[in-house]
Amino acid sequence: MRTVGSDRGGVVTAPEQEAGAVVFPPLSRDRRVQGWIFSAAVSQIGDVAWYIGLAWSAAQVTTPAGAGLVMGIGALPKALTLLYGGALADRIDARRTMIVANLGRIVVLSLAAVFIGIWGVSLPLLLVVAVVFGAVDAIYGPAAGTLPRRMVHRDDLVKLAAGNQLANRLAVFVGAPLGGVVVAHGGLASVMVVDAVSFAVIAVALAVVVKPRLPQPASSGASVLVDLREGFGYLRRSVSARTLVIAFFGLNLCVGPVLAVGLVQRTHGAGWGAGSLGLFQACSGIAAAVGALLAMRWKPRNLARTGLLVLILQAAGCAAIGVVPRGGVFAAMAAIGFTAGLASAQLSAAFQQTIDPAYLGRTSSITSLSDEALMPVAMTAFGFLISATSVGVACVAIGAAFAALMLWSAARMNIVD
Structure with missing residues (x-):
């Protein structure tokens, strides 16, 4: 059994609003x-x-x-x-x-x-x-x-x-x-x-069954609109929270188009057939499970920085999809899946530890906007980039941008709010 204490190791931690000791x-x-x-x-x-x-x-x-x-x-x-x-x-x-x-x-x-x-x-x-x-x-x-x-x-x-x-x-x-x-x-x-x-x-x-052990800090705004403005204000004030949200936006908007558009175009253009596309996806899924298992045992000191740096390997996999031969695509998809399983668990935990508990809902919703509102735009733009250049050029370009964003984000996670 463990009780809530004052441990603050790992990433920058939001103020805990915990009443008494919880087992x-x-x-x-x-x-x-x-x-x-x-x-x-x-x-x-x-x-x-x-x-x-x-x-x-x-x-x-x-x-x-x-x-x-x-x-x-x-x-x-x-x-x-x-x-x-x-x-x-x-x-x-x-x-x-x-x-x-x-x-x-x-x-x-x-x-x-x-x-x-x-x-x-x-x-x-x-x-x-x-x-x-x-x-x-x-x-x-x-x-x-x-x-x-x-x-x-x-x-x-x-x-x-x-x-x-x-x-x-x-x-x-x-x-x-x-x-x-x-x-x-x-x-x-x-x-x-x-x-x-x-x-x-x-x-x-x-x-x-599912009953939270810690109290929920309630927002103090006079209305939902006031709460929304305060949520964006929190991101302006907190460097670590803002950096994680930007990193998540980049992660979603870089990887999604490569897997949904780039991989399909590469498979079709190379004449590998729909069966290969399914095998690529299966390879990624299995590797992701392995990565998640490793995440259960590996406890880095700084979850956020480690997860962001691991994603640089994922960026390399995104770039490789457009240029390597069929066997190399399997390796690239394995790398993407493995790093997704490992880094997603680390960054999800880092997000929970970093964001002030009073702003978790609003910050989560802002992060989700990259999938819901911006992903169709990213997919379309990536398709246009392929049409204007080639699958290889488009994948390498987005992989390089993805890696640069992860490096920038990892460096900023050293900043204490």
Whole structure:
């Protein structure tokens, strides 16, 4: 057993708002943490199955352009709602917010399944579901980002992040084929039921098992808008918090386009076939699991700097994808996956340790904007860069920019606010 004390080792630490001594059991015996990881993995299985079912159903009822609209339109309301969701997470109880958001997702999916049973699958229905679902997701995500720091001892944050990542990787392997089988035999309504059940599992776990041990510091603003302004003000004041947010933006916007656009273009242009693309992705997934396992055992003194420097190897992998032969692409994808598994756990823990607990929800939502609002722009820009130059030039350019940003960020993490 461990109690909360005054340990401040590792990265720059935000003020702790912890009342009294709190006992933290070892993670191997912590039923709250185990319940959190298990329920999150179940939810991820449902999400992946839903994504597969939605994509397949959209392809059946509309044109490729319409299918693309269905898969992408949910990002717009999610991006617009994220900042509000972050302020809400810092303002009211995060666990209750997550439970309500999950119940909202269950209602959306259940009603949609009923409508499909009556009128069948249609493009307008898919668009409405994607929009509403995206908005509810934006409420859930920032609230979930505040829980780890309130559940485990700061020294166990890396293990918790690595355990979540391993569970999510396994969930993807299970959820993808499950979604394909369910939509093929039961249609989209059946996939919606599967996803709704997964949300019910995590809602029950949050209500019964997953109970934070530390109090949630409530924001003191007069309104949500005031809280939002104060959230950006916090980033202006805190060098370490601002540096991590910038680094996360760069990480998402550099790696995402290379894997989603560059790898596909390289595989297609070289004539390696779709089978090779699947093998590349599998190689990365396996390597990521190995990296996460290493993160559970390796305890560097400065989590943030170590994680950022590890990502320089990931940047090299991004550059290599565009220029090396087929065997080299496997090595590059292994490097990208391994560093993702290792650095993601380290940086996730560093984020929880560095950000002031009162601003975790707002800072998490700002970080998520790179995925939801800016990723489509980054994908498009990277595609234009490939068209103007070549896959090799584009991958090397973005890899070099990625490495430079990680070096800059690692240097700034030595600065004490």
